[in-house]
Amino acid sequence: MTRRDELSENLREVRERIAVACGAVGRSPEDVELLAVTKTFPASDVALLSDLGLVAFAENRDQEASAKVAEFAELRPGASACWHMVGNVQRNKARSVVSWADRMDTLDSTRLADALAKAVGGRGGPLEVLIQVSVDGDPARGGCPVDDVAALAEHVARSGELDLRGVMAVAPLEMNPLEAFSVLQAVVSRLRRDHPAATVVSAGMSGDLEDAIARGSTCVRVGTALLGGRTLASP
Numbered sequence: 001m002t003r004r005d006e007l008s009e010n011l012r013e014v015r016e017r018i019a020v021a022c023g024a025v026g027r028s029p030e031d032v033e034l035l036a037v038t039k040t041f042p043a044s045d046v047a048l049l050s051d052l053g054l055v056a057f058a059e060n061r062d063q064e065a066s067a068k069v070a071e072f073a074e075l076r077p078g079a080s081a082c083w084h085m086v087g088n089v090q091r092n093k094a095r096s097v098v099s100w101a102d103r104m105d106t107l108d109s110t111r112l113a114d115a116l117a118k119a120v121g122g123r124g125g126p127l128e129v130l131i132q133v134s135v136d137g138d139p140a141r142g143g144c145p146v147d148d149v150a151a152l153a154e155h156v157a158r159s160g161e162l163d164l165r166g167v168m169a170v171a172p173l174e175m176n177p178l179e180a181f182s183v184l185q186a187v188v189s190r191l192r193r194d195h196p197a198a199t200v201v202s203a204g205m206s207g208d209l210e211d212a213i214a215r216g217s218t219c220v221r222v223g224t225a226l227l228g229g230r231t232l233a234s235p
């Protein structure tokens with residue numbers, strides 16, 4: 001089996017899971033975007049996924065991502081791709097991140113928002129951002145505590161350089177994913193009152209995408225189920 005066949009089969013299975021999960025709650029699969037998390041995998045895999053029709057890719061480390069984005073552009077010149085940052089970003093990496101990322105999915109502080117806004121200035125066009133929500137308030141995992149989301153959203157909205165598109169969360173390991181995604185769903189419905197364009201709910205990974213879709217996810221971030229197990233530790 002070639003790598004292309006393997007990825008094609010995995011993609012078929014993931015799309016089937018998304019369709020079944022949507023069907024179970026009366027949603028349309030077209031309303032759930034599939035974001036391929038390609039961290040630790042080579043640009044050649046991104047090229048194959050692109051050939052198979054995927055257009056959205058996510059990375060969690062700046063250095064790895066900037067090299068991969070450049071390599072993908074060489075492998076598939078002219079192919080359209082939208083790159084997402086889903087990892088923690090040190091403020092001193094803001095300039096590098098905005099050089100390759102189309103959307104920053106893990107914004108969790110006003111300080112990072114300011115660093116990104118400053119870095120975006122002059123790149124020609126705002127940077128799309130999602131606020132990463134800490135559904136259990138544990139600061140160790142990153143994410144903005146639920147009670148601080150409204151203030152951070154206001155801050156982002158006042159910046160001319162950042163475009164608030166919605167929220168993102170990772171279900172804490174020790175929490176029931178349905179419960180975690182319910183918290184996120186409540187956060188986004190409050191957020192939309194003041195920021196109607198913030199419609200994206202990025203939730204669900206290989207292990208819990210069905211629960212996320214049941215709680216309103218509009219974007220699932222899938223790594224393992226598409227690409228296989230990661231051998232390298234991913235911080």
Ligand SMILES: *Cc1c(COP(=O)(O)O)cnc(C)c1O
Pocket residue numbers: 037039060086087170205206207221222223224225
């Ligand atoms: C790695 C990662 C994923 C993908 O996780 P899988 O379980 O491999 O599907 C999703 N979201 C974030 C933020 C990640 O770091």
